[in-house]
Amino acid sequence: MTTESALRHEITVVLKDKTGFHTRTAAVFSRRAGAFDCSIRVRQPNKKEADGKSMLGLMSLGVKTNVPITIAAEGPGAEEAVAALSELVENDFGVES
Amino acid sequence: MKTLKGIAASSGTVIGPAHILEKRIPIVEKRMAVDSSHEWRRVQGALAGVSDSLQKLEENCERRRNKDAAEIIASNAQFLADPELRTVIREYIDNQHTNAEWAVQKGFEFSLGLLAGQEDEYLQARGKDLAEISRQVLSALNGGSEQPAEVPRTPFVVIAGSLSFCDLAALDESLLLGICLAQGSDNDHALILARSAGIPAVISLGDDVFSISNDEVVLVDGNHGLIHMDVDRNALVTLQDQMRPEISGQGMFRLDPFSPAATRDGLTIQVMANISTLRTAHAAYEAGADGVGLLRTECLFAGRANVPLEEDQARAYQEICNLFRGKEVTIRLFDVGSDKPVFGLVSPHERNPALGLRGIRFCLAEPEKLLKPQIRSILRAGGKCKLRILLPMVSAASEISAFKKVFDECRQEMSLSSSSAAGRIQIGIMIEVPSAAVMADRMAQEVDFFSIGTNDLTQYLYAVDRTNSSLANFPGREDNALLRLIEQVIKAAHDHGKIVGLCGEWGQNPVNLALLVGLGIDEISVNSSFVGTAKMLIGALDSDEMQRLARKALGQSDIRKIRELIQQRLARD
Numbered sequence: 234m235t236t237e238s239a240l241r242h243e244i245t246v247v248l249k250d251k252t253g254f255h256t257r258t259a260a261v262f263s264r265r266a267g268a269f270d271c272s273i274r275v276r277q278p279n280k281k282e283a284d285g286k287s288m289l290g291l292m293s294l295g296v297k298t299n300v301p302i303t304i305a306a307e308g309p310g311a312e313e314a315v316a317a318l319s320e321l322v323e324n325d326f327g328v329e330s
Numbered sequence: 331m332k333t334l335k336g337i338a339a340s341s342g343t344v345i346g347p348a349h350i351l352e353k354r355i356p357i358v359e360k361r362m363a364v365d366s367s368h369e370w371r372r373v374q375g376a377l378a379g380v381s382d383s384l385q386k387l388e389e390n391c392e393r394r395r396n397k398d399a400a401e402i403i404a405s406n407a408q409f410l411a412d413p414e415l416r417t418v419i420r421e422y423i424d425n426q427h428t429n430a431e432w433a434v435q436k437g438f439e440f441s442l443g444l445l446a447g448q449e450d451e452y453l454q455a456r457g458k459d460l461a462e463i464s465r466q467v468l469s470a471l472n473g474g475s476e477q478p479a480e481v482p483r484t485p486f487v488v489i490a491g492s493l494s495f496c497d498l499a500a501l502d503e504s505l506l507l508g509i510c511l512a513q514g515s516d517n518d519h520a521l522i523l524a525r526s527a528g529i530p531a532v533i534s535l536g537d538d539v540f541s542i543s544n545d546e547v548v549l550v551d552g553n554h555g556l557i558h559m560d561v562d563r564n565a566l567v568t569l570q571d572q573m574r575p576e577i578s579g580q581g582m583f584r585l586d587p588f589s590p591a592a593t594r595d596g597l598t599i600q601v602m603a604n605i606s607t608l609r610t611a612h613a614a615y616e617a618g619a620d621g622v623g624l625l626r627t628e629c630l631f632a633g634r635a636n637v638p639l640e641e642d643q644a645r646a647y648q649e650i651c652n653l654f655r656g657k658e659v660t661i662r663l664f665d666v667g668s669d670k671p672v673f674g675l676v677s678p679h680e681r682n683p684a685l686g687l688r689g690i691r692f693c694l695a696e697p698e699k700l701l702k703p704q705i706r707s708i709l710r711a712g713g714k715c716k717l718r719i720l721l722p723m724v725s726a727a728s729e730i731s732a733f734k735k736v737f738d739e740c741r742q743e744m745s746l747s748s749s750s751a752a753g754r755i756q757i758g759i760m761i762e763v764p765s766a767a768v769m770a771d772r773m774a775q776e777v778d779f780f781s782i783g784t785n786d787l788t789q790y791l792y793a794v795d796r797t798n799s800s801l802a803n804f805p806g807r808e809d810n811a812l813l814r815l816i817e818q819v820i821k822a823a824h825d826h827g828k829i830v831g832l833c834g835e836w837g838q839n840p841v842n843l844a845l846l847v848g849l850g851i852d853e854i855s856v857n858s859s860f861v862g863t864a865k866m867l868i869g870a871l872d873s874d875e876m877q878r879l880a881r882k883a884l885g886q887s888d889i890r891k892i893r894e895l896i897q898q899r900l901a902r903d
Binding site: 284 | 401402404405406408409411412413414415441444445447448449450452453456459519
């Protein structure tokens with residue numbers, strides 16, 4: 234594993250919220266993503282991608298329920314960011330701490 | 331009757347006075363700005379300012395235990411931090427050298443474009459939330475935060491073009507009876523909240539909705555998407571019959587303004603009206619008032635240069651009396667003083683008119699010119715109702731005996747026996763001076779009924795001038811000194827088998843009304859526009875439960891917690 238790849242992490246998770254990315258879920262996700270220094274991108278397979286720190290960007294993806302999304306982070310704290318954000322999605326954006 | 335057709339957005343039926351919500355849309359001009367960094371600082375300041383005000387709103391909602399609204403506000407505040415939005419705004423300022431306002435407008439237009447491109451109707455509706463945030467940022471740029479619109483303090487139906495989540499959060503939802511919108515969409519956050527709170531709503535009514543005027547009584551039918559205006563008595567009864575199957579089981583919003591109000595456990599409470607003119611007398615009758623709890627006679631003849639003639643007075647009283655056939659009509663003697671001189675009567679200059687020659691003191695000081703003609707007119711009025719005389723501003727029992735002496739003289743002069751219809755007129759006093767409240771047990775032996783006047787009683791009890799705006803937020807509203815005094819007055823009256831009512835603004839708050847039911851009030855007199863609502867509220871209450879809560883409230887120095895408890899109880903229905 235090169236240094237470069239060590240700074241880039243990604244994971245694919247299924248978004249279970251019944252409305253997909255909407256106001257609350259996008260706000261919760263982008264707020265959490267904004268706490269990390271690394272860049273965070275979110276994409277649907279074979280579709281456009283968005284800045285994970287942008288609530289608008291996430292909402293504009295039009296992610297519906299039960300759709301897999303890929304969270305990719307690059308830069309300092311990337312591994313931790315991917316872990317935290319995927320956990321958030323898998324827990325259905327339940328509790329924001 | 332006039333009916334507007336729209337789309338049903340939240341089910342339920344309710345009747346109440348209209349409150350029109352007005353909103354300013356900021357106008358944005360494009361200008362060139364040389365100092366880009368200054369413009370960007372202005373944008374940052376405005377974004378932070380709106381963020382702060384949204385946070386306050388969120389905290390307010392949390393305090394009112396409205397978690398849904400708090401969460402929606404918190405989520406929407408996140409738009410302000412959006413890097414894409416900020417990037418677009420920054421580009422307009424740095425590259426095109428525009429003013430902050432133009433850049434903000436363009437930034438939000440771009441953001442709206444991202445959402446409008448969605449097929450999902452739900453996401454499209456989110457554009458309205460964004461437009462609300464944009465409006466707030468622009469008005470923050472144009473000289474600070476917006477003056478909050480005046481919020482009604484009694485229950486109301488809101489009339490607006492559209493209703494943002496912020497508008498709804500800024501209103502006190504315990505007072506919000508229904509929603510009528512010119513535009514609006516099912517997916518608006520405000521309507522999602524309305525449905526979860528069980529507030530009936532009708533949307534897409536078009537601009538016709540603005541033909542409704544402030545305080546006009548409207549009927550919101552959230553089941554069929556209809557708004558009824560100019561509803562007369564017969565039509566209401568018909569509508570009520572049509573709706574009954576749907577509204578049964580909806581507890582709180584029982585639509586039955588013409589039958590007496592009774593709690594769930596069958597305790598009847600008279601809901602009467604405060605009236606000042608013949609016009610308001612008709613409005614009170616149409617609204618289904620069980621009688622007149624307060625006729626302000628000084629208002630009925632306002633503007634006269636002389637004391638109104640006995641004939642004129644008798645005719646006016648009779649007309650009102652005939653309207654309320656078989657019911658109680660309470661005529662309050664002229665409540666005048668040096669602060670409101672009337673009928674060309676000369677009163678001495680007073681340094682403190684609120685504590686001066688007012689009410690019954692004034693009447694007794696002018697027995698020939700003022701008091702006797704009024705008593706004789708009332709005795710002559712007769713009519714089909716049960717007349718009652720109410721003495722304003724009584725502070726000592728001796729005033730009652732002084733009045734009775736004059737009253738008996740008039741009766742003898744007119745050769746009326748005490749057993750005749752006119753002779754049986756009941757006599758009561760306003761409890762609005764603390765000394766009368768303290769001596770209520772003594773006073774109760776002298777009269778047939780009490781009417782607690784909370785407007786003056788509050789100001790005399792707390793020594794707070796009700797016209798002094800710097801005391802507008804005086805914490806007395808939350809304190810229970812008034813509540814304790816009311817409880818003592820009710821108990822003193824009941825101990826002597828006398829009736830107690832309450833007139834005044836205090837009783838027009840749903841929580842206070844619930845507390846009064848708990849304390850065993852017999853009558854409540856309110857503005858016509860609140861009569862229907864008061865009956866619905868009473869119909870949703872359980873008197874035993876309210877009695878327990880009222881007892882609990884009496885034992886605490888700060889009754890805010892009990893208020894919250896009752897508010898939640900009311901909201902649950």
